[in-house]
Amino acid sequence: MMETARIHVRGTSKPVLSGLAACLLLTACGGGGGVEEQRVRAAQQCDDTLSPDAARALGTVLKRENFDHGPKGGLERSAGELIADHDDRERTTMHRPLCRVSVPGSLDRIDIDFGLYDIDEPFGDVHPHGLHYYDMGREAQSGPKRAYLFVACVSPRLKGSDKNPARIRGELNFTHSELPDTVAVREANLTVLHSVTLAVVKKLGCENNAGLTDKPVFKPG
Structure with a gap:
């Protein structure tokens, strides 16, 4: 009893x-x-900024359906950092990740962060090692271990951007990855980054969503 x-x-x-x-x-x-209650699905990562396609892509590249619960508030923080840096006329900035997606019991992890950049042509005609060019935003590059997405934003929240659009860089990085360099992997990484970047430019109130479509359109260079 x-x-x-x-x-x-x-x-x-x-x-x-x-x-x-x-x-x-x-x-x-x-x-x-319990342990299972502390796990979250892909769609709940990154302050719920992942579209259904991006959530599926995240699960594909990390080969998991459930992940450690990442901290909330990254979207608001990243937007605030970009506004503050733009107001201070910072040229190139780096910040802590908007979100960090970790796999339980594994070294696999993805960090997604945002900053400003001041280069007219982010990569120009040069394709960095392991990255492939895509015609998305102003420019995008993606590979099996990282992806970049560059956009230009005009918004009332970014002073003077009507004359000088704010140049924003989104970056996705793996801390550990053995993924092959295939079209499917590159597009999956860029799908995730596109979804989070779209949420950032909407948060900032960028005109025409800084040139991003609701769904990524892949045009390799």
């Missing part, structure tokens, strides 16, 4: 479960939370 304890409340004696039973009760009420 399960052990019970008794407490007195205004002279009335009431049984209260103790020991393991109390722990189970707390867990059921959200006080504990």
